[in-house]
Amino acid sequence: MNRTVNTPDTFWFHCGRCGSLFQSQLGDSDERLCAKCGSKPGLGLESSSMPSALVAALTEDGSNAMAPKRVSKADIHFLKKGRNLMLKIIVGWVLVLVVIILCARRLWREDSVPQGAVNPLEEKNAPEVSQEDRLFIERARPAYSVAFHGFLAANTQEEQNQFVLSPAFTAVKMARFYNANPFDRVDFEGVSLLQQHILQLPGLKTVETLWKTKDGRKIDAVFRVENGDWRLDWNHYARYCDHPWPLFLAGSGEPEGEFRLLARERLAEERKDAADISMILYAPRFGHPNETGFQSPEFLVKRSTPDGKLLDAAFKIAREGKQVFNSQLTNLNPDGMIRIRVNVRRFDEDGARKFEITRVIAGHWYEIDDPGL
Numbered sequence: 001m002n003r004t005v006n007t008p009d010t011f012w013f014h015c016g017r018c019g020s021l022f023q024s025q026l027g028d029s030d031e032r033l034c035a036k037c038g039s040k041p042g043l044g045l046e047s048s049s050m051p052s053a054l055v056a057a058l059t060e061d062g063s064n065a066m067a068p069k070r071v072s073k074a075d076i077h078f079l080k081k082g083r084n085l086m087l088k089i090i091v092g093w094v095l096v097l098v099v100i101i102l103c104a105r106r107l108w109r110e111d112s113v114p115q116g117a118v119n120p121l122e123e124k125n126a127p128e129v130s131q132e133d134r135l136f137i138e139r140a141r142p143a144y145s146v147a148f149h150g151f152l153a154a155n156t157q158e159e160q161n162q163f164v165l166s167p168a169f170t171a172v173k174m175a176r177f178y179n180a181n182p183f184d185r186v187d188f189e190g191v192s193l194l195q196q197h198i199l200q201l202p203g204l205k206t207v208e209t210l211w212k213t214k215d216g217r218k219i220d221a222v223f224r225v226e227n228g229d230w231r232l233d234w235n236h237y238a239r240y241c242d243h244p245w246p247l248f249l250a251g252s253g254e255p256e257g258e259f260r261l262l263a264r265e266r267l268a269e270e271r272k273d274a275a276d277i278s279m280i281l282y283a284p285r286f287g288h289p290n291e292t293g294f295q296s297p298e299f300l301v302k303r304s305t306p307d308g309k310l311l312d313a314a315f316k317i318a319r320e321g322k323q324v325f326n327s328q329l330t331n332l333n334p335d336g337m338i339r340i341r342v343n344v345r346r347f348d349e350d351g352a353r354k355f356e357i358t359r360v361i362a363g364h365w366y367e368i369d370d371p372g373l
Helices: 052-058 073-112 131-154 157-164 165-180 234-237 245-251 308-318
Strands: 008-012 023-027 192-201 204-212 218-226 229-232 256-266 278-282 292-295 297-300 338-351 352-362
Touching: 023 352, 073 297, 131 157, 131 165, 131 192, 131 229, 157 165, 165 234, 218 234, 245 256, 245 338, 245 352, 256 308, 278 308, 278 338, 292 352, 297 308, 297 352, 308 338, 308 352
Parallel strands: none
Antiparallel strands: 008 023, 192 204, 204 218, 218 229, 256 278, 256 338, 278 292, 278 297, 338 352
16 A cells, blocks of 8 residues: 655645545645545545545555445445335235225125125125024025036036935926927036025925126026935926926926916906906026016916916016015016916817816925915
8 A cells, every 4th residue: 555645735635526635735725635536626635634554544545445336336226126126016916906996885885785696796685584584594595506517517417416405306307398398508617696585484494595607697596404314305496397387388298387487467357347357478488587488378267266366466466576485586587477377278169279277386496385375
């Protein structure tokens, strides 16, 4: 290290531009230039006010150890890297806060949904139910969902039997039904639950549900406990009939059978005082509850008979905006129509094909025989 000794007329100055220490006479400051960068350094540090040992320690080859260090490329890269890391941390925390807020809003909305409704967009006017019933539904939901998805995922009727009510008796009906009707497959992975409610069947605590499929179909399904397991009411789900309604009307199959159909009263207002109820029966369309299939000729049923009184009561409930067994599920029937389960007979008279209702079993499609009215 070179050590420099001050002379009486020479002083040390500090360059404010490059940071170097250099010697110069006291003279005119305009003539004083930095020995390293050639610029005017500004005010300097006189050797008389700085110990010579310190001056010697600070200088080496005319450089100044106390001068600000020049920032290297590595330092710039380190600073940018640290700044980017801090930015990422801030963005991450913002995203976490956004997720927390969205989840909180979703939970608040779910808590605000009327009890019994699963999807507020599909069920805007769901009725309130007791806390006990709500807990019952929520506890039952995983079990009946497993049963329904298992039924839909089954590839054979034998596999489906595990998930339906009264499998020993239902198996025979299923075989007959699917032999004459297409096996309408539903993608179980694309099914979502829209509504769930308790259905107060006589002596049976039942859950009625509404589902939406991936392809836009809507299916209502009913479940109840049998032998400790939640099972599907297959008769209701499949809209079971002894014969396909179009073929029966065309004269095919047995001359009498049981059918689950939609009924529409003809000229209800004009014929309200008539002795007979005039109505048309329609086949329902699976997955499209607001549409109808083949329709029948006109049926006349005397109001004074038990069948006529049951039909009168069913149509009256529909006009009042209610459903049998006080069902709270959204009414999926086409306007003015009701669901009925009936026995219909086909016969020939004077060379013409005719039909008559031999029995009105119920004002619904459930498996039970209770008329619901």
